[in-house]
Amino acid sequence: MGLRDRVRRLIQRPGTIDLTPLRATVAEAGAREDRVRALSDAELTAAAAALRGTGGEDLAELCALGREAARRTLGERPFDVQLIGTLGMLSGHVVEMATGEGKTLAGALAAAGYALRGRRVHVMSVNDYLARRDAEWMEPLYALLGVPIAWVGQNSTPDERRAAYAAEVTYAPVSEIGFDLLRDRLCTDTADRVLPAHEVALIDEADSVLIDEARVPLVLAGAAELQESEPAYAEVVRLLLSGVHYKIDDERRNVQLTSAGTEMVERALGGIDLYTTEHVEALTGVNVALHAHALLRRDVDYIVRDGKVRLINESRGRVALLQRWPDGLQAAVEAKEALDPTESGEILDSVTVQGLIGGYPTVCGMTGTAVAVAEQLREFYRLEVAVVPPNVPCVREDAPDRLYATVADKEIALVEHISAVHVEGRPILVGTLDIAESERLARRLERAKLSCVVLNAKNDAAEAAIVAEAGTYGRITVSTQIAGRGTDIRLGGAATADGDDDHDGDGDGDGDKDGEEGDSPSARDRVAQLGGLYVIGTGRHHSSRLDDQLRGRAGRQGDPGGSVFFASLEDDLTTQYAPDEKPDATPDVEGRIEDANATWVVGHAQRVAEGVDLEIHRNTWRYSRLIELQRREVLAERDGVLRTEAAADFLAKRSPDRHAELLEAVGRPALVAAARQIALYHLDRCWTEHLGFLADLREGIHLRSLARGLNPLDEFHRDAVPVYKRLLGDARDRAVKTFEALTPTADGELDLSDAGLQRPSATWTYLVHDNPFGAMDERAIKGLVAMFRRRAR
Structure with a gap:
């Protein structure tokens, strides 16, 4: 450059x-x-x-x-x-x-x-x-x-x-x-x-x-034994009480046993000492089960559908169909919900x-x-x-946030505001932060005699139809962040809505060819005269982009529209990322706070959350980057083996006598093919083992570095690099050993299965919700939050 x-x-x-x-x-x-x-x-x-x-x-x-x-x-x-x-x-x-x-x-x-x-x-x-x-x-x-x-x-x-x-x-x-x-x-x-x-x-x-x-890893796994011990740990932690037997940190990223909790768990597991070397596996199992029990929330982080745990994509609110947590945590959540465990497996390869x-x-x-x-x-x-500027200027009216002292005050005001707007017949799209909130709001609206359509990850199959009709006169749609990507909202309703990109170029902004079915002018004009679609956010997301995406559902292509966000000082965003900020503001009789300093706190918490997410992204990529570089070398070696006769040539040099014997017995083509399969098998096997080593290393590196006061990334590199340097050599040595043990069959062929070259009988793919509690130890996360609180001021 x-x-x-x-x-x-x-x-x-x-x-x-x-x-x-x-x-x-x-x-x-x-x-x-x-x-x-x-x-x-x-x-x-x-x-x-x-x-x-x-x-x-x-x-x-x-x-x-x-x-x-x-x-x-x-x-x-x-x-x-x-x-x-x-x-x-x-x-x-x-x-x-x-x-x-x-x-x-x-x-x-x-x-x-x-x-x-x-x-x-x-x-x-x-x-x-x-x-x-x-x-x-x-x-x-x-x-x-x-x-x-x-x-x-x-x-x-x-x-x-x-x-x-x-x-x-x-x-x-x-x-x-x-x-x-x-x-x-x-x-x-x-x-x-x-x-x-x-x-x-x-x-x-x-x-x-x-x-x-x-930073989401895509994973290819091979068959492995199922873990049988998870239900036992789940039964133990189910008896523990928050605040008595375990404590959760302010950011809800870490949970740890108290002394009372440790004693109770040790008794439940037969009087063992959790913190001895021989019981490390039990300690790990209990901690994972405790994380699943205390930190992962049903209808927030996941749902249970068709007897399976389904993760929720945090940024889109949809079910992440192919996504799962790392095997230990996945099994722990399944045990928590008393479900049959899904297939576990050995990770054969992965890529972010x-x-x-x-x-x-x-x-x-x-x-x-x-x-x-x-x-x-x-x-x-x-x-x-x-x-790129819009074709027609946006005329949507975005109102200032409405801030309340408590969640209860906010939810009461929210229902009252929806009721007041609904009286006019103006269509309303309410964006909630998670499934539990969407269902709680729907029950409140029902008690207020207000009919609504609920859209969340539990009924996402109906997404397109529900969202397409959200602009219908008098319609109230309550949705998680699922709304807004892939389906357009037309004023007046749209039985023929066909996607997010509606642009016929005829200048009327309705996306339909003149004279064809779709929004009738009367239905559209009726809603437009009321101000168009009205979007209400029940709280600020951790990312301002998600707020903007929700707000952007109204006012498309020059349509009229409006938006407003409700928030409270008890929302998770504020309590997690700005817990020390206590604005000196007095709420009115309805609990509403109209004070610039209090409003600043919510924006400050959001900026802190965005800063922490960015730093976690950076930190995760620092680990992944080393793995990507190592993988690139392994793939180059593998490609050479796959496309050439390099494996046969190498084995001829390392074991010339055996090569000569087998060459005479089976001929050059069969020998080249066998040498290639042997080299590929051991290269793949060594890489799989290396990935397992790196996963274990990363899992424990933060606790080790915390004890020594060292940088966890430096420690990771210090251990990972020397082990990797032996990988290619080990794969070649194993290939030589297998090659030398080969014997021709009576038919003059080489049976590689007898040589132990058994690849997984089944493979499958999935995405891993990588380290849902952050890629750093508790102190590092707290340090990040403190740092970004200062920066965001």
Whole structure:
């Protein structure tokens, strides 16, 4: 990077990418619109193909052709701001576009642009539904531009995946791409691989994927024995009383036994001494069970559905279908809920979402809330944010927060406010912080004779239908953060709502082609005259982006709308992250506080929470980064073994006599194949063992460093690096030992199963909720909170 670029990045504020060159390109595209509109479909496809010969660099022509293709196939003429978003992604940026501004279409045009440049594109979404919906929705557009597309879902077969990835543009959930990468890494034949080389990642909901889920490990596991001891520990901790037998810290990240609790547990386990070396396993089991019992809350952190524990995605409020906690904690929660344990397993390989994305030479994306994490996108991915203005100015009215002294006062005022607004018939969307709160509020509304529709992770299958009708006259929708991603809210209701990106270009802002079914003018106008959709937040989230996403459900494409947030000084956000801040303010008779200093406390707590989350992200990546570097070396070694005859050549040098004997007995092709499988097996086995060692090391490194007063990351590196340096040598030595023990069968073949080369009989994939209590010890977390309290002032 040159001096000029370094200075620019140093002084450039987040979201200040200069859009002037992009606007000029869009203007040139507009000048070509009449010519392009006169082309036949075949001529338009041929014109797009001609772009391939120029490397796809005539961006004005691309925009003109893409606009016309969208008009013909989708009935939607992209606005200028959508084309600016397209060009922003083609420039390698994360584009911020407000809700309802047409991100899906802008992303499709960008993906087509990369394809016409000869680059293969993976359009990553957060789930199967959005990947399939967007691929099928945009397919006619791609077809007219001559760009083959496909999509991958959770149930896609290996052959279907291989065919889908062969297309120029592939839509897929980020998790499925990660799982395919992991499976490819363990292939023993190149023909079994499904993923081609990574080229371009275009990410929908980029802030969610790149920041919120960046440190989530995707895991490939193999069959292992189930733990049988978890229920016993669960029964023991179920008898313990908070404040008597254990204490929870202010941040609800750590719990520890008191002396009374220790005595009670030791008696329950047969009079053992928990803190002796021989009972380390029991101590660990009790602590994990205690964490599950005291810190993980049903209907907040997880739900129980169909006899299984289902984790809740904190940033989206949805059930994280493929996600689980590390095996010990997962089993402890299942025991807590008296459920049958799910399959455990040995981790064969893993990759974080951040590590997965880092493997793409080109990364870009789109979201409605990128500026708030622009510094993180720059720090972790070297990505800049381009803020695209709305096509129509936002006229939503955002009221100041309403602050109350207690949660009880807040909830009473909340119901009264909903009732007052509902009398007018104005549709209301109430965003709650978790499932338990949504259900508690629904019961309060029912007692107040107010009918509402509840949407949370327990009924997320009905999400699209519920959210699409949230703008109906007189409707009250109570929802967790699940609302707002992937489905649009139209004023007056929308039986034909088909997605988040509604942009026909006819200027009426309703997203429907004139004269077709959808919002009737009377229903829409009736709600618009009342002020449009009214969004109410029942509390501030830990991230301001989640607040903005909720607020952004109202006021789309110039619609009228309003929003307000209720908060209290007893909310978890304030008590966890600003417990020492005691504003000198007197509430009125309804418990409301109208004092600037008190309002500042809530914002201060949110800034502290965001700072802590960022530091945990950084800390987790510092650990993961070392593992990624080690994995890269192992994969390079593995790839050489898989694609060449290096293994046979190596074994010939290390064991020439045995090599000569086997060569004569079975011939060169069979010997090369056997040598390859032996080397791959031991390389994979050593890597699996190394991952287990690193997991155990990381688990205990903080307690050890705390006792010695040392930096835990330094201690981790000090132990991890020397062990890794022996890995490749150990794998080769084991391969030699196995090779020398090989004996031909009576048929003149080499039976590798007799040599002990048994791979797992079953494998499966999942995501791990990595270290839900933070990646640092209690003192480190408290130190972080204190530090960010000072910084956030």
